[in-house]
Amino acid sequence: MSEADASVVIEGLRKRFEAPDGKPFDAIDDISLTVRAGELTAFVGPDGAGKTTLMRMMAGLLRPDDGSLQVLGIDVRADPQAVQNRISYMPQRFGLYEDLSVQENLDLYADLHGVPQEVRRERFGRMLEMTDMARFTDRPAGKLSGGMKQKLGLACTLVRSPDLLLLDEPSVGVDPLSRRDLWKILDQLIADEQLSVIVSTAYMDEAERCAQIFVLNRGKVLADDAPDTLREKADGLTYVADALPDAPARTLQARLIDAPDRIVDAVPKGGDVHFIRRPECEEAALGDLLSGTRFEPREAKLEDAFMLLLREHEGEAASGNDMATADLPPSGEKEAGRSGNDQEAPAIVVRDLVRKFGDFTAVASTSFDVRRGEIFGLLGPNGAGKTTTFRMLCGLLPATSGHLEVAGLDLRTARAKARGRIGYVSQKFALYGNLSVRENLEFFAGAYGLRGAHARERVKAVIAQFTLDQAAQSGILPVGYKQRLAMAAGLLHEPDILFLDEPTSGIDPLARRAFWRTITSLAQAGVTVIVTTHFMEEAEYCDRIAIQDAGEMLALGTPAEVRAQAGETASDMNEAFIAIVEQGRARHTDKKAAA
Structure with a gap:
C-alpha cells in the first residue's frame, strides 16, 4: 500500500510511562501498523490495551518515545500542529460547556477551529x-x-470537515437507540465525505461495522484484519448449550467459565449459553461440565475470536473467574430467590411510584416487586427515568408519591435504617483517587459503621475476595480494577440488597465476564441485585427486567417474556429493547395526535 492510500503509518512505535511503583512500562510496545484511508477502522482491546494512548499520539497530544508515526503523511513528532489542523478528535470525556446552549457550544467550537462565518451556516x-x-x-x-x-x-x-476523525469510545454510557443513531451519522459521513474514521470501542457489534480491525492488548497488536477474516480464528470452537433444568442460564455459564482448562469464554444468550472450547480440549471432554444438557456447534462471531485472542495472549487459561465469590451449586440446584424463597416477603416493593421535578414527571405511577436473591435489571434509554427510579430505590431521592419498601422498611419513615441494609456502586465509582486501595476500604468501612476488629476482618476479606493490591493508588488504576474496588467497598457491610448503576459502562468484555461471575455468586448466596445497564447482552443474566421510557413502564418480565413482547423480528435483547421503546413511543405519539 502506498502512503497516499494510508491515513496512518506506524513503525516501531513505543510510549513509556512510569508505574505507581516507579518502574517504567510500555503502554505502546514497539508496534507497527497501517490504517487505510477512506475507511472505518476499529481499535478493540481490554482496559490497559493502549487504545487511548495510541489515539492521543495520533492526535499529536502525546509525544512518542521511539519509532515513527505519520498521520496524513505528516510526521506527528516533528509537526503535531499540522496534524491537528487536519484532524478532529473526540475523546471519551468530550468537553461540552453545560451552561451554554447547543448552538452556543457549536459556535464556540467553530471559533476555536477558525471556521469561517460563510461556512458555518451550511455546516451547522x-x-x-x-x-x-x-x-x-x-x-x-x-x-x-x-x-x-x-x-x-x-x-x-x-464543525469543520476533517481529513481524519478519531473517536475514543464514543458510545460509552449510551443506550442502544442512541448508539444506533451515532452509527447512522458516521455511516453517512463516510459515504458522503469519504471520511477516514478510526474508532476505539468496547462493543464488538460496532467493530463488525468496520473494514479493518486492530486487536490490541498490553500495548501490542494481536491481530489486524477484516471482521470476517478475524472471525474465522474461532471456527470449529463455538457452541450453544441449553440452560440447566430449573436454573437460569447464568448458572451453567458460571460453571463453564470456572473451567478455564477447557473453556475460553461463555455467555448467556437467548435463554441458552454460548461458549468457546479451548483448541487443545477435545469436544468429548465437555460432557461433565454440561451435565448431559444438549449442546451443538454454532457459527463463530467476532467476539468469539476477540476473546480467543485475548486469552491466548494473556498466557493463562482465563481470568474470568478471578472475582468469583462462592462455589457453584451442584447441577440443577435452584438459586436463592427462584423457588423456595419465592413465598417470602419481597426484597423491594414499589407501588404507584411517582417523581416530579416541578411540572415535569420523571417517573409516572410505576409498580413492581423484586424477590429476594433475584437479579433484577432496570433498563431504558438515556433520559427514560430509570436513574430517577434507581435513586429512589436506594433512598437517595424521595418519591413525590406512592409506596416504596426496601428490605422490609418503608423508605418514607425509615430511610436511614434501610440504607444500612443496602450496598451501592455508582457508574463513576465514588473512590478517593489519592488514597490506596486499603485506605479507601477503611474509609468506606467507617462510613458503613464498621469498627475495630470487625472492620479489619471485612477489609481483609474483600481484598482477598476481589484479588486487590492493598497498596495500589486508586486514582491511577485501570477502569476494570476500579470497578472491582468499588464492588468491594459496596459489599463491606454484607448488605441484603446491592444496587449497581451502570457498573460496566466503559468496561471491556474480559472485565464484564469477571463482574457477572461475581454477581452470579452473590445471587446464589441470597443477595438481591438491582442493576442498570446499557449493554443489552447483560439483561440475559437477569431473572427479570423492566424497560422504562418517558417515566413509564413499557415491559416487565423474564428476558424470554420481554423478547416475546417485542415480536418475532427481535432476534436478541438489543433488538427487543429497541422494538419495545419504539412501540411505546409510537403509542405515545398516537395518543397525542388523537387528543
Whole structure:
C-alpha cells in the first residue's frame, strides 16, 4: 500500500510511562501498523490495551518515545500542529460547556477551529440535521440526555470537515437507540465525505461495522484484519448449550467459565449459553461440565475470536473467574430467590411510584416487586427515568408519591435504617483517587459503621475476595480494577440488597465476564441485585427486567417474556429493547395526535 492510500503509518512505535511503583512500562510496545484511508477502522482491546494512548499520539497530544508515526503523511513528532489542523478528535470525556446552549457550544467550537462565518451556516445545518438536534438549539447542554450529549459532542467535533476523525469510545454510557443513531451519522459521513474514521470501542457489534480491525492488548497488536477474516480464528470452537433444568442460564455459564482448562469464554444468550472450547480440549471432554444438557456447534462471531485472542495472549487459561465469590451449586440446584424463597416477603416493593421535578414527571405511577436473591435489571434509554427510579430505590431521592419498601422498611419513615441494609456502586465509582486501595476500604468501612476488629476482618476479606493490591493508588488504576474496588467497598457491610448503576459502562468484555461471575455468586448466596445497564447482552443474566421510557413502564418480565413482547423480528435483547421503546413511543405519539 502506498502512503497516499494510508491515513496512518506506524513503525516501531513505543510510549513509556512510569508505574505507581516507579518502574517504567510500555503502554505502546514497539508496534507497527497501517490504517487505510477512506475507511472505518476499529481499535478493540481490554482496559490497559493502549487504545487511548495510541489515539492521543495520533492526535499529536502525546509525544512518542521511539519509532515513527505519520498521520496524513505528516510526521506527528516533528509537526503535531499540522496534524491537528487536519484532524478532529473526540475523546471519551468530550468537553461540552453545560451552561451554554447547543448552538452556543457549536459556535464556540467553530471559533476555536477558525471556521469561517460563510461556512458555518451550511455546516451547522448539516450537523443539526444529522444528529436530529435542530429542535434543541436553545437547550443548555447540561439539560440534554446522555445520548444527546454524545451526539452534540460529535457535532462539535465536526464543525469543520476533517481529513481524519478519531473517536475514543464514543458510545460509552449510551443506550442502544442512541448508539444506533451515532452509527447512522458516521455511516453517512463516510459515504458522503469519504471520511477516514478510526474508532476505539468496547462493543464488538460496532467493530463488525468496520473494514479493518486492530486487536490490541498490553500495548501490542494481536491481530489486524477484516471482521470476517478475524472471525474465522474461532471456527470449529463455538457452541450453544441449553440452560440447566430449573436454573437460569447464568448458572451453567458460571460453571463453564470456572473451567478455564477447557473453556475460553461463555455467555448467556437467548435463554441458552454460548461458549468457546479451548483448541487443545477435545469436544468429548465437555460432557461433565454440561451435565448431559444438549449442546451443538454454532457459527463463530467476532467476539468469539476477540476473546480467543485475548486469552491466548494473556498466557493463562482465563481470568474470568478471578472475582468469583462462592462455589457453584451442584447441577440443577435452584438459586436463592427462584423457588423456595419465592413465598417470602419481597426484597423491594414499589407501588404507584411517582417523581416530579416541578411540572415535569420523571417517573409516572410505576409498580413492581423484586424477590429476594433475584437479579433484577432496570433498563431504558438515556433520559427514560430509570436513574430517577434507581435513586429512589436506594433512598437517595424521595418519591413525590406512592409506596416504596426496601428490605422490609418503608423508605418514607425509615430511610436511614434501610440504607444500612443496602450496598451501592455508582457508574463513576465514588473512590478517593489519592488514597490506596486499603485506605479507601477503611474509609468506606467507617462510613458503613464498621469498627475495630470487625472492620479489619471485612477489609481483609474483600481484598482477598476481589484479588486487590492493598497498596495500589486508586486514582491511577485501570477502569476494570476500579470497578472491582468499588464492588468491594459496596459489599463491606454484607448488605441484603446491592444496587449497581451502570457498573460496566466503559468496561471491556474480559472485565464484564469477571463482574457477572461475581454477581452470579452473590445471587446464589441470597443477595438481591438491582442493576442498570446499557449493554443489552447483560439483561440475559437477569431473572427479570423492566424497560422504562418517558417515566413509564413499557415491559416487565423474564428476558424470554420481554423478547416475546417485542415480536418475532427481535432476534436478541438489543433488538427487543429497541422494538419495545419504539412501540411505546409510537403509542405515545398516537395518543397525542388523537387528543
